[in-house]
Amino acid sequence: MPFISRIQRQSDYNLFSSSTPIVIDNGSSYFRIGWAGETDPRVVFRNIVQRPRHKATGETVSIVGDHDPALMKYFDCTRSGPRSAFDSNVVYQFEIMEYIFDFAFDRLGANGSEIDHPVLITECVCNPVQSRSKMAELLFETYGVPSIAYGVDAAFSYKYNEQHGVxxxxxxxxxxxxxxxxxxxxxxxxxxxxxxxxxxIGGYHVTDYLKQLLSLKYPHHMARFTWEKVEDLKMEHCYIAPDYVSEAQLFQKGAKEAEDKTRCWQLPWIPPPAEERPSEEEIARKAAIKEKQGQRLRDMAEAKRQSRINELDNELRGLEFLLTQLEKVEECDEASFLSKTGYISKQEIESALMKVTQSLRKAKGEPKGDQAEIDEKTDLSANEKFPLINVPDNLLTPDQVKEKKRQLFLKTTSEGRQRARQKRHEEELERERRNQLDEVKRLENPELYREGLHAKYKELFEKIEQRKRLKTNGGHTNGNNLSGGVGRGERLNAAQRERMRLLTTAAFDRGKGEDTFGARDEDWQLYKLMSKDNDDDDDGPDEDEAELTRISSRLQEVDPTFVPKPEIGTLQSTEMPRLRPLTKEDFQVVFGVERFRCPEILFHPNWIGIDxxxxxxxxxxxxxxxxxxxxxxxxxxxxxxxxxxxxxxxxxxxxxxxxxxxxxxxxxxxxxxxxAMDPILDAWRGAAAYAAAPLFSTQTFSRMDYEEKGEDWLRRYQLRYTL
Missing domain, CATH: 3.30.420.40 (ATPase, nucleotide binding domain)
Structure with missing residues (x-):
């Protein structure tokens, strides 16, 4: 089975006699294996297994413990994460344990699957009998180990430090x-x-807690907080506070001592290149390119305009020719001639001719002429354009009745447009007159004019806001001119409350007996009362707001220090947040309270939900x-x-x-x-010293004993640490 690892394979396996025990410290974090009597283990690796596939060949490989990062780019690890054989500190996944033993014995130098050395393996305190039995079955049946002994890692560490007087x-x-x-x-x-x-609870939970805190504090750097990196940060920066509350208060107050205890991890950061001012040649080159692009757009627009002029010119000639031919046609044949052209009457042709003429003038950029003259011509020709309007219906055919309705609609629409145009013209004249008066007042006394604008702006603003406030809560306030929790009736304005009163009165008056509302003419007066003054109630705020907008723009022109007031319920600032360039400080991870907060869960497991x-x-x-x-x-x-x-x-x-x-x-x-002298390796060293003792063989049980006595004997098996 291929392995990917940076751990070198031992070459002196055959130099040890078959009576030399193999010592294994099977921890839930690290796996350590070596020979009895030595001071350090031969092979140390993380007790995890990962089985990815090769991206090219699809071959499955086993990655046990530490791997070579340079080779991982050739494998797909998305579907295979690291797996452990432990549940807490009890082995329960013996399929994964077999991969770990294969790798450990291979790196120790074993040439085959048969291991002819006694094995001393560590376990947790009060290890379940089923876990012991499965471990013995795996070592006896798979690897042919002659004898096995179980011992507690913490007990070996204690005995080792006892021998050294600790x-x-x-x-x-x-x-x-x-x-x-x-x-x-x-x-x-x-x-x-x-x-x-x-x-x-243990070091795994401390690392996981630190990883969660850093991910919440720096979510944009979450990919940097890998398990291995957070583990290194924990061992490098974390400490146990003598008094957690006092230590936390130091950081809460921002004392000098807290600043000294704060650590910073600088992430890789490349400063952005400084923007250099473009040279004159570059500016000239960009200006030339921009001018060339602008000229191209202007040429395209001119070509489009000429094409439009040609189309309108051809259409104008066609309409003039059509009118010339229509004059030569007799009245009896006029209807058949018009039906072939698609027009209904001569007036429609003349109207189309007038529209095309105006469009052609607009396309050529010629002045439109006097608007009054155009309106006068329009009024004079209205009767010619709509000859059927004044004719009674009984004198018209059905088709002519339809044409009369269409002409009536066109005339009404035309008159409406003309009235709107006249109204806009009058408003523009009034606006110009008002602006001239304002300018005269400003030139006479600028200070007085500015103060008057400010006073009028404040008055209108308060008036509009008061109306909005009354519309929101119906005049109900909580003492601070703010809307409170009110009912639906209190949120209505005066006109809406009056309408509700009239409807309620009518309902009570007509509530008994048969519903006869509408039978009398006076009943319909209710709707007139309900709609009374509605236009004033709705139109007033629009006029005030338009006047407020005009005064605000005028104040911005004459007073540079003027700042318009925000409306109620709107944000104070509607500007979009400006993006600033990233700096070196944005790529710094600061460790403050996290340094002592994470390991504090060893003394207070309930902080992470462990009661x-x-x-x-x-x-x-x-x-x-x-x-x-x-x-x-x-x-x-x-x-x-x-x-x-x-x-x-x-x-x-x-x-x-x-x-x-x-x-x-x-x-x-x-x-x-x-x-302990070495809290990490003392367990293995104590086990190695114990296995090197002459009486170690009396504490083991062989494969024959296992087959003969079975699992019940393992239930009563206890190792004596004092030989």
Whole structure:
């Protein structure tokens, strides 16, 4: 089975005799394997397996632990993530465990699948019998191991440090591991498993918590927070606070000490290139290109205009020729001639001729002429254009009646347009006259004119806002001129409330007996009362708002310091946020409170939803669980507390743990907390020293014993650590 790894294969496997045990520290984070009697393991890798496919050949490969990043670009890892054989710290996926053993024995130098060396493998405290049985079956049946021994990793670490004088024969071993934390009491050098205590929290949860906090704080850098990088940041920057509340208050107040404890991780950042001012040649070149493009557009527009002029000119000639031919036709044949041309009457042809003439003048850019003259000609020719309007219907044929209706509609529309045009013309004249008067007043006294505009603007603004406020809540306020929680009736204005009153009155008057509303003429007066003054109520605000807009624009012209007031309910600033260029500070990840907040969950697991005891409480629980305990035994236990495991490397762990245990112990109790010499490798080193002892073979069980005694014998199997 092919492997992708940077770990070199050992070459001295055959130099060891078959009686030399193989020592395995099977942790949920890292897998360590080596030979008994040595000081360091030969092969160390992460205890995970990944099985991607090659992008070209489709071959499945096994990636165990650390891999070579240079080769990963050839494999598809999207469908195969890292998998672990552990659930918390108990092995339950033995298919994955087989891949790990294959890789470990291969890197140790084994040439085949048969392993002819005894094996000492570590396990968690009170490991389930089923997990032990499956592990024994895997090692015996698959690899042909002659004998196996099981031991607890924390116990091996405690015994190893006891040999070097770090702890006593009686004491507590506190092991905050990767996925779980254990407390094991030792009496006379042997662990008392009945007094053990466990919490399902460890370094994995600290890393995951830190990853969540950083992802929430810097969502635009979320891809940078890989598991491996966050693990490195945790081990490099995190620490245990002596007092969490006091430490958090330092950062809340922004004290100088908090600034000194803040760390910064600078992400890769390339400053944007400085914008250089273009040279004169470049400016001239761009101007020439722009002029060339503009000339091209002008040529296209001119060609389009000439084409339009030619079309209108041809249409004009056609209409003139049609009128000339129509004059030569007799009256009796006029209807048949017009039916062939598509026109109904001569007036329609003349109207079309007039429209084409105006369009042609507009296309050529000629002046339209006096509007009054055009209107006069239009009025004079109205009777000629609509000859059927004044003729009674009884003198007309059905087709002529339809034509009369069409002419009536055209005449009404034409008159409406003419009235609107006249109204616009009068409004424009009035506007010019008002502007001239304003300009005269401004020139006479600019200061007085400006103050008058400001006063009028303020008056109109307050009037409009008051009307909007009354329309919103019907005059109801909460003392601050703001709309409050009011009912539907209070949100109506005066006219709407009057209409509701009239309808309610009519309903009560007619509520008894048969509904006879509308039978009398006076009933219909109700609708006249309901529609009274509605136009004034609706048109007033529009005129005021138009006047306010005019005064606002005028003030902006004469007073540069004038700023229009925002409307009620609108945002104070409607400008779009301006994008600023990214700087070096935008690519910095700052660690402040996160440094001590994440490892604090080891003492308060309920912060992440784990309702269990913390490290300091676990020591008291473990002491209370001892079957026979006295004051002297408890004092000996608390006088030798050893911390081991990867999570005990946080700075400040010993002081915080000692202070926490002192809070739950009687006053004056001797408490001494020490950290293992190497919390990560001491478990393997203790197991290697134990397997090198001459009496180690008495603590193992062979394959023959397993086949003969079976799983029940594994249930009673316990390793003695004092040989």
């Amino acid at each position: 702890c006593d024969r009686d004491g507590l071993a506190i092991c905050p591991g990767f996925t779980a934390t254990h407390v094991i009491p030792f009496i006379d050098g042997e662990p008392v498993y009945r007094g053990c205590c466990r919490t399902n 269990q005891a913390g490290l300091d409480e676990m020591a008291g629980v473990s002491i209370r669980r001892l079957p026979s305990r006295g004051q002297s035994v408890e004092e000996r236990l608390t006088n030798s507390i050893l911390m081991t495991g990867g999570s005990s490397l946080f700075p400040g762990m010993s002081e915080r743990l000692e202070a926490g245990i002192r809070m739950i112990r009687p006053c004056g109790s001797p408490i001494r907390v020490a950290r």
